[in-house]
Amino acid sequence: xxxxxxxxxxxxxxxxxxxxxxxxxxxxxxxxxxSRLLTATREFLYGLGFVELLPPIMGPVTDPGTRGSKQVDxxxxxxxxxxxxxxxxxxxxxxxxxxxIFYIAPNVRLEPTETAVTHRHLAEFHQIDVxxxxxxxxxxxRVAEDLVSFVVDSIVRKMPAELELLxxxxxxxxxxxxxxxxxxKHADAVADLLGLGHPQNPxxxxxxxxxxxxxAKASRxxxxxxxxxxxxxxxxxxxxxxxxxxTNFDLLAPEGYGELASGSEREFDYxxxxxxxxxxxxxxxxxxxYLDLARDGIPASAGFGMGVERLTRYVTxxxxxxxxxxxxxxxxxxxx
Amino acid sequence: xxxxxxxxxxxxxxxxxxxxxxxxxxxxxxxxxxSRLLTATREFLYGLGFVELLPPIMGPVTDPGTRGSKQVDxxxxxxxxxxxxxxxxxxxxxxxxxxxIFYIAPNVRLEPTETAVTHRHLAEFHQIDVxxxxxxxxxxxRVAEDLVSFVVDSIVRKMPAELELLxxxxxxxxxxxxxxxxxxKHADAVADLLGLGHPQNPxxxxxxxxxxxxxAKASRxxxxxxxxxxxxxxxxxxxxxxxxxxTNFDLLAPEGYGELASGSEREFDYxxxxxxxxxxxxxxxxxxxYLDLARDGIPASAGFGMGVERLTRYVTxxxxxxxxxxxxxxxxxxxx
Numbered sequence: 001x002x003x004x005x006x007x008x009x010x011x012x013x014x015x016x017x018x019x020x021x022x023x024x025x026x027x028x029x030x031x032x033x034x035s036r037l038l039t040a041t042r043e044f045l046y047g048l049g050f051v052e053l054l055p056p057i058m059g060p061v062t063d064p065g066t067r068g069s070k071q072v073d074x075x076x077x078x079x080x081x082x083x084x085x086x087x088x089x090x091x092x093x094x095x096x097x098x099x100x101i102f103y104i105a106p107n108v109r110l111e112p113t114e115t116a117v118t119h120r121h122l123a124e125f126h127q128i129d130v131x132x133x134x135x136x137x138x139x140x141x142r143v144a145e146d147l148v149s150f151v152v153d154s155i156v157r158k159m160p161a162e163l164e165l166l167x168x169x170x171x172x173x174x175x176x177x178x179x180x181x182x183x184x185k186h187a188d189a190v191a192d193l194l195g196l197g198h199p200q201n202p203x204x205x206x207x208x209x210x211x212x213x214x215x216a217k218a219s220r221x222x223x224x225x226x227x228x229x230x231x232x233x234x235x236x237x238x239x240x241x242x243x244x245x246x247t248n249f250d251l252l253a254p255e256g257y258g259e260l261a262s263g264s265e266r267e268f269d270y271x272x273x274x275x276x277x278x279x280x281x282x283x284x285x286x287x288x289x290y291l292d293l294a295r296d297g298i299p300a301s302a303g304f305g306m307g308v309e310r311l312t313r314y315v316t317x318x319x320x321x322x323x324x325x326x327x328x329x330x331x332x333x334x335x336x
Numbered sequence: 337x338x339x340x341x342x343x344x345x346x347x348x349x350x351x352x353x354x355x356x357x358x359x360x361x362x363x364x365x366x367x368x369x370x371s372r373l374l375t376a377t378r379e380f381l382y383g384l385g386f387v388e389l390l391p392p393i394m395g396p397v398t399d400p401g402t403r404g405s406k407q408v409d410x411x412x413x414x415x416x417x418x419x420x421x422x423x424x425x426x427x428x429x430x431x432x433x434x435x436x437i438f439y440i441a442p443n444v445r446l447e448p449t450e451t452a453v454t455h456r457h458l459a460e461f462h463q464i465d466v467x468x469x470x471x472x473x474x475x476x477x478r479v480a481e482d483l484v485s486f487v488v489d490s491i492v493r494k495m496p497a498e499l500e501l502l503x504x505x506x507x508x509x510x511x512x513x514x515x516x517x518x519x520x521k522h523a524d525a526v527a528d529l530l531g532l533g534h535p536q537n538p539x540x541x542x543x544x545x546x547x548x549x550x551x552a553k554a555s556r557x558x559x560x561x562x563x564x565x566x567x568x569x570x571x572x573x574x575x576x577x578x579x580x581x582x583t584n585f586d587l588l589a590p591e592g593y594g595e596l597a598s599g600s601e602r603e604f605d606y607x608x609x610x611x612x613x614x615x616x617x618x619x620x621x622x623x624x625x626y627l628d629l630a631r632d633g634i635p636a637s638a639g640f641g642m643g644v645e646r647l648t649r650y651v652t653x654x655x656x657x658x659x660x661x662x663x664x665x666x667x668x669x670x671x672x
Contacts, residue, residue, distance in 0.1 A: 023432050028434065077449065077668045083394075097358040097367065334415050
C-alpha cells in the first residue's frame, strides 16, 4: 500500500483558515501531544546527561546538504547571513562547551513549491538536534532509537484519550515498543526499490517517494545506513575502511510516514573537511568561523536531527505534516 | 551607583573568540544555569495549565513596537516576510486554540550598532512569551512575578555551587524571595529620573539609561505601569477609564540589570486595533491575516515577553547580556 493510497483524502494544500485550524479539536489534540512529545524528549535526554542549548536562527553560513531546498538570505548589518537549514555546524562547535548537547532548533528550507502537495514538507520546521562528543554512529543510532521508543511509550501511556480522539490505534506502536529497530544498508534499500519498480539512483540519497515506499512496508521504525559519498553533506564522515561509503544513517517511520531523522558520525579533521567541501561543490572560503575552529580542533562526534513535526505526524497518525504545526508554512503558500 | 560604575571592566565588544567563549568555565556555568532556568520556567507554567507551542520565526508581518530597532526582511517565495521581532501577533491568535499558552521564542531585532557596547542588547535573542486568555494586566503581572520568584528560588536551591563559581552572592536574591515586587507608575518613574538629573521624556518609554538608573536603586525586581499612549505598540490596550494611558507594564531587575520583561492587557477589538495602528504610524493593510482574525473575533488577553538572556544575565550576575548566549550576536558585529 503506497502512502497516497493510505491517505486518499489528503489535502493538496492547507485546506482551512487559521481560525478553522486553531479551533479544531483535532489540531488542539495534536498540539497537546506535540507538547508532551517535547517534554518526554527533554526528560529522556536530560536523563542521559545532555545539556540543552538555545540554537541560533541565522549565521554567516549554514548546512548546504539539504536535498535541493534553497537557503534564505538575510542582511545582517550589511553582511549576507543565512537562516539555519540545520544546526549541524553549531552542534559541532557546541561540543567545545559540553560533551553531549541538544537543541530544539527552528529551521527554514525553501523546498520546491510542488512539495506543498506531498504531505511531508514544511518550509519552516523544528528539529530535535542531538550531538554526542566522541560518539560513534552506533551511539547516535542508539540514542535516536531509545528516544523514539521513550517518547512513543510516554504518549501511549499518558495520552490514550487523545490518541483515541484522533483515531490513532495504539496497536500501531506494538511492534515499535516490542523490540529493536531494524537496519538496512543503502545498497539493499536501492535493490529493494528497483525490485519494486521504483527507479532509485544507487549513487544518491533515497528519494522521498522511495522512502515512503520502504516505510509503507515496515511495521516498526528502521534505519538505512551507509549512504554513498556524494549523496550527503560534507560533514557526514567517510568510512575509512570502505572509501566512498559514509558512516551515516536515516531513521524511517513505518506505515508510509517516511523519514523521521538523519544522522552520522561527523567529519572533524580540517583537511578532510576542506576536501569534502570541494567535492560537494562548496567553497571553503564561505565557512570562515567553522573552519577556523576545525583547524585548531573540534571534537569527534556523532549525532542526528529528528523532525519534530514529522515525529508528531507519525505519532498522531496525521495525513500531512502541516497538521502538526500551529502556524504551518507550506512551500510557496502564503500564510501567517 | 550606575551600571557603568558597577561593571567598570565590562567589555566594549565580544572580547573573546568562539573557542575561548565556549571553553570557558564561566560560559559553561552560565549556560547550565540557563538550561535550569528554562526547565524551571516550564515546570512553573505547566503547573498553571499553560500549553507550550512552537513559535514561527518569520511571517508576513511582525511586532512594530520595538523601540527603534529594525526588522529583517526575508524573501519567502516572492513574498516579503519578516523575522519575528516578537511573537505578540501569534500569541493572540494561539488563544483560539488554548486559554493559556507560552512559547520560548527566538527573535531578531537589528538594534543600532552603538548598542553593541551597552551590555544589554543582542541582535538575536529569546523570550519567554506568555499569553493568558481573558486575562487582565494584574494576572499577567502576577504570573511574571511568580515565574521570576520560582526560577530564582529553583536556581538558588539547586545550583549553589554554580552561583558561587560565578561569584554571584545568593544574598542578592534575599529581597526578591522575601516578598512581593513593588509597582511604580510611569509618571512617578519620570519624576524620579528628572529629580536625579536624567532628562526623561514624560511622553515616551523610559529610555535604556533611565531604566538602568531606576534599576540600580532597587533591591528587588519592580514593575513600572501605565505608560503613555504613543510610547508602545498598537496591541497594548488603552485604559478606558484613563484615556491616553496604557494598561501595560515593564518588569525591571534590581542592581542596575535593567529591563527583564514587557507586558500588557491587549487590544483585541478590530476597530480599535485599526485606529491604534494608524495612530502609531502602521499601515493596517500590512496586517492582513491578523486583522482578518480580529474582525471575526480574537480573545481578550494579557501577557508578557521576558528576555531569556536578560533573565540569565541577572541571575548569573554577568556584566553583559552576550555572556548569556552560546553564540551571541551583538548589533553590527560579525560573528558565528
